[in-house]
Amino acid sequence: MRIHIRSKRFPAVGDAGEKLVLENVAFEPQPGEFVAIFGPSGCGKTTLLNIVAGLDLDFEVSVDLNGIGRDRPSPTARNEPAIGYVFQTPRLLPWKTVEDNLRLVLPSEHDADDRIEAVLRAVDLQDARHVYPNRLSVGMSRRAALARAFVVEPDLLILDEPFVSIDSATANRLRDLLSELLSRLPTTVLFVTHDLREAIALADRILFLSTHPAHITADITIEPPRPHRTTADIDAFHKKLQTKVASVFRTGDRSE
Amino acid sequence: MLRWRPAYFPTLSVLVFLVIWQAAAEVADSTLLPGPLAVFAVMTEAALSGELLPHLAITLLRVAVSFVVAMLIGTAIGIVMGRSPAINRLFDPWLIVLLNLSALVIIILAYIWVGLTEAAVILAVAINKIPNVVVTMREGARSLDRDYLEMAESFRLGSRKTLVHVVMPQLYPFLTAAARSGLALIWKIVLVAELLGRSNGIGFQLNLYFQLFDISGILAYAFAFILVVQGIEVGVLRPLERRAHRWRR
Numbered sequence: 001m002r003i004h005i006r007s008k009r010f011p012a013v014g015d016a017g018e019k020l021v022l023e024n025v026a027f028e029p030q031p032g033e034f035v036a037i038f039g040p041s042g043c044g045k046t047t048l049l050n051i052v053a054g055l056d057l058d059f060e061v062s063v064d065l066n067g068i069g070r071d072r073p074s075p076t077a078r079n080e081p082a083i084g085y086v087f088q089t090p091r092l093l094p095w096k097t098v099e100d101n102l103r104l105v106l107p108s109e110h111d112a113d114d115r116i117e118a119v120l121r122a123v124d125l126q127d128a129r130h131v132y133p134n135r136l137s138v139g140m141s142r143r144a145a146l147a148r149a150f151v152v153e154p155d156l157l158i159l160d161e162p163f164v165s166i167d168s169a170t171a172n173r174l175r176d177l178l179s180e181l182l183s184r185l186p187t188t189v190l191f192v193t194h195d196l197r198e199a200i201a202l203a204d205r206i207l208f209l210s211t212h213p214a215h216i217t218a219d220i221t222i223e224p225p226r227p228h229r230t231t232a233d234i235d236a237f238h239k240k241l242q243t244k245v246a247s248v249f250r251t252g253d254r255s256e
Numbered sequence: 257m258l259r260w261r262p263a264y265f266p267t268l269s270v271l272v273f274l275v276i277w278q279a280a281a282e283v284a285d286s287t288l289l290p291g292p293l294a295v296f297a298v299m300t301e302a303a304l305s306g307e308l309l310p311h312l313a314i315t316l317l318r319v320a321v322s323f324v325v326a327m328l329i330g331t332a333i334g335i336v337m338g339r340s341p342a343i344n345r346l347f348d349p350w351l352i353v354l355l356n357l358s359a360l361v362i363i364i365l366a367y368i369w370v371g372l373t374e375a376a377v378i379l380a381v382a383i384n385k386i387p388n389v390v391v392t393m394r395e396g397a398r399s400l401d402r403d404y405l406e407m408a409e410s411f412r413l414g415s416r417k418t419l420v421h422v423v424m425p426q427l428y429p430f431l432t433a434a435a436r437s438g439l440a441l442i443w444k445i446v447l448v449a450e451l452l453g454r455s456n457g458i459g460f461q462l463n464l465y466f467q468l469f470d471i472s473g474i475l476a477y478a479f480a481f482i483l484v485v486q487g488i489e490v491g492v493l494r495p496l497e498r499r500a501h502r503w504r505r
Contacts, residue, residue, distance in 0.1 A: 050406070053409075053410045054409070054410070055406050055409050055410055082412075083410055083411070083412070084411075085407070085410040085411065087403070087406075087407065089403070091403050091404060091406075091407045093404060093407075093421070093422065093425070094503055094504075095425040095500075095503045096421070096503075104411075104413065104417065104421050105411040105413065107412075132503040134503065134504065148411075152411065158410070
């Protein structure tokens with residue numbers, strides 16, 4: 001899989017002129033690799049994900065999603081790679097129960113019940129399968145959103161700051177859940193965050209993005225490799241990186 | 257003992273209306289203002305003699321067909337205009353012309369151009385109603401949540417699944433609003449069309465009673481249809497609405 005975004009501009013709106021958001025962002029996630037994309041808020045991370053997911057078609061880019069090398073046939077009709085997207089907010093359809101939200105994204109009815117059953121058990125939501133999203137707690141909605149992304153058995157899993165604006169205990173449980181789901185179903189992951197420690201805890205590799213326009217300033221592989229990373233390892237690597245981050249973002253990125 | 261509860265208010269309000277009407281009729285004591293009892297007697301008589309039902313049925317059929325046609329076409333055009341600013345700007349002037357064209361003008365032109373046929377009635381009534389449906393559904397289509405559409409796109413739901421499961425549920429409130437105002441508007445227009453160019457239906461009967469100056473007959477037919485429309489509201493529209501809203505907290 002290869003992503004190369006030469007430039008992405010937002011058109012001029014009102015008094016604000018045209019804005020160059022992304023410039024020359026290129027990287028190649030390996031199959032099964034967990035790539036964290038780290039950068040300050042508003043630097044264009046979500047824009048980058050939307051381009052990869054095919055939601056934003058107005059850019060100069062080449063996104064080559066082929067060769068996410070999996071043996072099983074792609075489940076989508078057009079033989080595209082299946083994408084599981086976990087947005088910043090859960091974005092579950094409120095007029096469908098948890099189960100029906102999952103069923104909707106499955107391309108075929110074939111073995112749908114088994115897949116839904118398995119993934120709901122994995123995120124511990126079997127008892128909430130007939131519940132409407134409005135009645136779920138925040139943590140449960142996030143788990144349901146994770147379940148929806150995993151139920152399609154994605155070739156590419158995209159997560160856009162999925163654990164922001166929830167309490168740290170819930171966020172930690174959800175991070176563990178994500179690691180566990182990934183160990184069951186290895187998937188190429190793009191994970192956007194502005195929490196460096198979270199990126200180190202979960203990813204194989206971190207891409208550092210700068211702002212205005214966003215480009216990759218550093219590409220760091222995390223040691224030691226997943227999944228044998230202890231809290232001490234994470235802390236040590238975090239410390240080491242913080243000095244580096246400080247120098248990378250010295251040019252006033254905290255001015256959001 | 258009956259408690260003073262809002263649940264009784266509709267029944268109470270109808271009763272009060274009927275009592276005032278009956279009292280006014282007693283005071284006026286004129287054939288020009290028959291009371292509800294007299295009107296009800298005429299209605300029962302017409303129903304028992306077998307005269308009322310065929311007229312009611314044919315009017316109801318015309319209402320139903322033009323309602324379905326207007327809702328389908330209006331919804332489709334409304335969604336397209338709501339989603340595409342270019343198409344909206346292109347056809348908005350047409351919409352304004354249609355919205356402000358008198359129902360009577362459309363009916364007369366339809367009868368002249370198409371002939372005194374059922375097709376002309378359906379066409380005229382649908383053309384009268386479609387612009388209202390378009391305006392309501394366009395508003396709905398504009399308010400569609402981008403977040404859900406992005407979700408549908410990223411999971412590659414395809415256009416059919418997106419329309420049925422993501423778009424239409426968001427449009428239900430607008431659809432029921434359009435249906436409700438549509439039903440009321442359409443049956444009024446159907447009566448005018450029947451009066452002008454049909455030889456059966458409630459509108460035709462009203463014309464007959466108008467020539468006979470039979471106010472009881474006119475009111476009997478009018479209220480018979482109000483009862484039917486109210487039946488549709490309670491028996492069809494409300495249950496549908498409850499179903500569509502059961503996910504709300």
